[in-house]
Amino acid sequence: APRAAAADRPARAVGERPARTAVERPARPAGERPARAAGDRPARAARPNGQWKIDGKTPLNANEELKAKDNGLNVRERIENIYAKGGFDSIPLEDLHGRFRWWGLYTQRKPGIDGGRTAQLEPHELEDKYFMMRVRLDAGAVTTKQLRVIGEISQEFGRDTADITDRQNIQYHWIQVEDVPEIWRRLESNGMQTTEACGDVPRVVLGSPVAGIAKDEIVDPTHLIDQITEKYVGDPELSNLPRKFKTAFTGHPSQDVVHEINDVGYVAYVHPEHGVVYDLWVGGGLSANPHLGQRLGVLVFEHQVVDVWVGVTQIFRDYGYRRLRNRARLKFLVKDWGVEKFREILETEYLGYKLLDGPPAPQPKTPGDHVGIHEQKDGRFYIGVAPNVGRVSGSILVKVADIAESAGSERVRFTPHQKMLVLDIPAEEVDRVADELAALGLNPRPGAFRRNTIACTGIEYCKLAIVDTKDTATAAIAELDQRLGDISHLKPIRLHVNGCPNSCARIQTADIGLKGQLIMNDEGEQVPGFQVHLGGGLASETREEAGLGRTVRGLKVAATDIPNYVERVVRNFEKGREGDETFAQ
Numbered sequence: 223a224p225r226a227a228a229a230d231r232p233a234r235a236v237g238e239r240p241a242r243t244a245v246e247r248p249a250r251p252a253g254e255r256p257a258r259a260a261g262d263r264p265a266r267a268a269r270p271n272g273q274w275k276i277d278g279k280t281p282l283n284a285n286e287e288l289k290a291k292d293n294g295l296n297v298r299e300r301i302e303n304i305y306a307k308g309g310f311d312s313i314p315l316e317d318l319h320g321r322f323r324w325w326g327l328y329t330q331r332k333p334g335i336d337g338g339r340t341a342q343l344e345p346h347e348l349e350d351k352y353f354m355m356r357v358r359l360d361a362g363a364v365t366t367k368q369l370r371v372i373g374e375i376s377q378e379f380g381r382d383t384a385d386i387t388d389r390q391n392i393q394y395h396w397i398q399v400e401d402v403p404e405i406w407r408r409l410e411s412n413g414m415q416t417t418e419a420c421g422d423v424p425r426v427v428l429g430s431p432v433a434g435i436a437k438d439e440i441v442d443p444t445h446l447i448d449q450i451t452e453k454y455v456g457d458p459e460l461s462n463l464p465r466k467f468k469t470a471f472t473g474h475p476s477q478d479v480v481h482e483i484n485d486v487g488y489v490a491y492v493h494p495e496h497g498v499v500y501d502l503w504v505g506g507g508l509s510a511n512p513h514l515g516q517r518l519g520v521l522v523f524e525h526q527v528v529d530v531w532v533g534v535t536q537i538f539r540d541y542g543y544r545r546l547r548n549r550a551r552l553k554f555l556v557k558d559w560g561v562e563k564f565r566e567i568l569e570t571e572y573l574g575y576k577l578l579d580g581p582p583a584p585q586p587k588t589p590g591d592h593v594g595i596h597e598q599k600d601g602r603f604y605i606g607v608a609p610n611v612g613r614v615s616g617s618i619l620v621k622v623a624d625i626a627e628s629a630g631s632e633r634v635r636f637t638p639h640q641k642m643l644v645l646d647i648p649a650e651e652v653d654r655v656a657d658e659l660a661a662l663g664l665n666p667r668p669g670a671f672r673r674n675t676i677a678c679t680g681i682e683y684c685k686l687a688i689v690d691t692k693d694t695a696t697a698a699i700a701e702l703d704q705r706l707g708d709i710s711h712l713k714p715i716r717l718h719v720n721g722c723p724n725s726c727a728r729i730q731t732a733d734i735g736l737k738g739q740l741i742m743n744d745e746g747e748q749v750p751g752f753q754v755h756l757g758g759g760l761a762s763e764t765r766e767e768a769g770l771g772r773t774v775r776g777l778k779v780a781a782t783d784i785p786n787y788v789e790r791v792v793r794n795f796e797k798g799r800e801g802d803e804t805f806a807q
């Protein structure tokens with residue numbers, strides 16, 4: 223997610239940091255340095271990492287000070303009573319760049335600032351007086367009534383913007399602080415919220431978009447997700463974590479929630495002795511320092527799921543690193559402790575009971591994006607459509623609600639792949655609904671790249687971005703699908719496009735991942751481009767285990783050259799592949 227606070231900014235590339243001058247670091251006069259005999263160097267005391275249970279709660283950086291001073295949740299009252307009346311200029315910076323995130327609000331990038339200036343300007347110089355607002359939709363599930371409310375808010379307050387994120391949220395742009403209380407009133411009176419949609423908190427819980435309807439479902443975990451969100455979203459006890467905390471649940475055999483890159487992930491499977499249980503993963507996360515989650519090696523029974531979630535979250539709160547912001551994700555603690563210690567602390571200090579050892583869930587056998595037309599277990603159908611890299615609009619969402627309701631459907635779901643499903647369509651209505659969705663630009667039979675490409679927010683709105691993503695990816699998709707046609711025999715080739723070194727679009731988990739940066743073209747001009755990562759992927763029907771893509775030394779591609787580059791890669795792969803070999807292999 224785009225991050226606003228100064229301490230959040232990504233490390234500057236080499237060469238961007240001004241050299242330290244001699245004046246800043248006076249030389250010690252000769253003779254002042256005490257001679258140290260060999261072997262008498264005092265042992266350096268371990269530097270505190272800001273772990274609350276070990277080092278105490280004294281804040282060790284500006285972000286921790288801000289959170290200790292006043293919980294992010296408390297800013298709501300000020301937004302409603304002060305800032306919405308006083309306007310943008312009445313908001314102090316520590317609320318604007320800090321606590322607003324707890325309610326799903328970030329300032330958006332001022333139009334017209336090119337990517338070359340991103341690292342040079344301070345956040346307040348980059349930002350506009352408008353906000354990005356994220357509506358948290360746990361498990362991506364909405365009713366058509368809720369979808370219409372989401373769309374109408376966008377039309378009225380967000381210049382008709384709406385992006386489906388790769389965490390099943392809807393993101394608006396152009397929101398003014400004056401309108402935020404009314405937006406909350408409309409969302410909340412219809413069972414939706416922006417609470418803890420961003421910030422150092424438990425974020426939206428990913429859930430299988432076909433929960434409760436898929437014919438091949440193992441189990442529907444919706445009630446467990448509901449228990450967690452109803453009880454713990456907005457709980458002050460869990461609202462000051464070291465950094466963001468991401469959760470994923472799936473009861474579908476395609477393992478459709480990218481669980482390996484969440485802080486905690488639950489994957490259901492059928493155990494030969496115990497029936498349906500969950501395989502537990504911890505410590506996944508990407509960004510500039512990517513780690514895949516690790517299996518804890520336990521099986522979790524349904525009645526233990528919520529307890530275990532609370533325990534893992536509390537471990538993060540109590541033992542997570544809080545000194546350096548770029549080491550504050552759970553993945554670093556899991557890496558340093560190892561899964562054995564993590565499990566022991568979870569069992570002894572938080573659960574008070576032992577978990578049973580468990581084997582891994584089996585490899586997925588079907589694609590997990592759910593695009594296309596599929597029969598549900600009740601005999602009706604769901605239709606999965608592929609907007610271009612998640613971009614829709616309020617008007618489109620209202621129309622989707624109308625189309626769904628015209629066929630008797632009341633349910634829509636968003637996926638972690640920036641796609642959308644319309645559920646519960648009777649057989650005799652499927653063709654009509656599919657045609658009407660396609661006429662809106664939501665094709666249930668998209669080309670391979672339209673189907674398998676995602677892109678982050680990029681320079682259009684994100685203050686950390688260096689290059690454009692949404693328009694660049696949309697143009698590339700159209701070109702590639704036209705040039706390459708049907709490549710279904712090659713199995714999915716996933717293309718992920720990021721606007722900066724963060725990894726909101728999960729570049730390290732794509733077959734072809736593009737990381738935005740400025741590059742030199744052949745004429746020696748600086749142009750928007752991308753560093754290429756190849757060969758990443760999560761467990762899927764074509765790959766047994768997740769693996770991170772690698773950069774290919776020196777391989778960079780200009781934004782305008784993406785179609786040529788990707789076409790070359792795909793054609794070379796097709797020419798050289800053996801038998802049924804997939805890109806992932």
Ligand code: SF4
Nearest residue numbers: 678684687721722726
């Ligand atoms: Fe995330 Fe993209 Fe913004 Fe970078 S440019 S912070 S990857 S949304």
